[in-house]
């Protein structure tokens with residue numbers, strides 16, 4: 468097949484889409500659904516800018532996922548984390564710790580951090596660092612990002 | 624948006640293995656099998672262009688990591704690197720493989736990438752290739768004529784070339800059951816953690832006190848395929864392991880490897896380091912006989 472009909476839930480909204488099979492999830496999010504909060508960095512799996520969550524807690528790369536293989540799946544991007552106008556504890560902690568400079572890595576970094584805390588609400592610093600290895604930040608030097616995850620872990 | 628896009632292809636999504644094999648019988652030469660896609664899709668963004676991708680995503684029941692003391696470990700074609708990292712039994716009994724998964728790529732690539740994909744990719748730098756070869760085992764293939772098993776010692780034929788025929792799907796990786804005194808270790812030298820290895824090594828020992836009864840030593844990125852270092856194994860087999868013996872083994876390793884110069888390292892550097900790394904993994908393997916380093920010691924917890 469060259470195209471596939473899929474039903475994709477993004478941040479709680481169901482979309483019925485006919486996607487060319489060579490389109491990535493990231494392209495569908497950004498170009499077809501106009502949800503540009505998730506970023507394109509390298510396109511080859513190295514930077515983590517395109518990280519989104521599947522079924523609320525598993526971090527995957529939008530740039531290396533075929534949209535056609537996501538039929539029936541539920542995706543959460545950074546824009547889907549707030550609830551009832553209230554930011555997610557990880558988002559709040561990133562702001563409070565000043566873990567954001569240019570902000571390009573932030574959507575992926577926040578999604579990955581949510582997945583870390585979903586698996587282990589009290590990770591050690593080493594565990595946080597090991598689990599953020601797939602997210603590159605060229606601004607902050609990571610210290611404040613790690614502190615933000617630690618701060619969020621106290622609230623979850 | 625993106626400078627790196629996928630070329631156009633036709634997606635095949637079989638719902639069982641028989642259907643997959645049928646589709647490969649028709650299109651095998653022009654089709655690439657896809658598990659996690661972390662290698663294939665990157666390859667396609669930088670030049671590869673198969674006419675068909677046969678995705679295993681819709682085939683149920685291939686994502687198992689199963690152990691029994693008699694038959695050993697079976698890892699299904701869709702079991703991810705993350706599943707292996709989370710498996711206590713792999714950490715416990717197949718420590719080299721566990722560590723090769725733990726250090727492979729990034730958390731996100733481990734969530735999609737599979738162990739079997741690493742083996743089938745047949746890169747001489749493949750981390751799980753190296754660990755699996757040290758443990759010893761086989762790849763189970765399914766084709767039109769049924770199933771067959773190929774020993775890992777005969778599986779990689781040349782650079783990125785395996786014994787799999789174009790109409791076969793790899794169903795699982797099998798590793799032998801551990802004997803008494805079993806231990807294993809893995810190490811990789813990289814420019815950065817997530818990078819492809821400049822050189823990697825793995826050892827599996829069967830110890831009787833201080834005497835090494837049996838050993839398998841594997842090394843990657845020192846030849847077109849992951850190598851078994853049989854001369855170095857001979858140095859250790861049946862001997863009490865001393866510092867001096869390990870030096871002799873390292874000398875044998877340096878003779879046996881066939882490294883090349885490439886963008887990641889020079890041949891001369893690889894040859895020197897090969898001996899050092901071999902010693903380290905044998906020492907780690909011997910240490911692990913007493914019990915593996917638990918997850919927490921990698922996390923500093």
Ligand SMILES: Cc1cc2nc3c(=O)[nH]c(=O)nc-3n(C[C@H](O)[C@H](O)[C@H](O)COP(=O)(O)OP(=O)(O)OC[C@H]3O[C@@H](n4cnc5c(N)ncnc54)[C@H](O)[C@@H]3O)c2cc1C
Pocket residue numbers: 511512513655656657658659660661662663664665679700704726727728729732735736737738739740741742743744748749750751787791792793794816817818819820
């Ligand atoms: C950022 C990044 C970092 C990486 N770091 C590492 C690293 O540190 N070490 C390392 O070894 N690798 C690394 N890789 C490569 C890759 O992630 C691994 O090799 C992974 O194990 C591949 O698994 P996969 O399921 O994604 O394979 P796929 O991309 O799906 O397939 C890989 C190859 O195997 C074939 N194949 C897969 N499954 C089957 C099957 N069941 N039957 C027949 N053929 C099959 C495919 O046709 C293809 O040729 C990295 C990749 C990225 C993007």
Ligand code: FES
Pocket residue numbers: 506507508509510511512513514515516517518528529530531
């Ligand atoms: S854009 Fe996906 S990892 Fe860089």
Ligand code: FES
Pocket residue numbers: 566567568569570571572573603604605606607
């Ligand atoms: S804040 Fe700029 S890349 Fe991380």
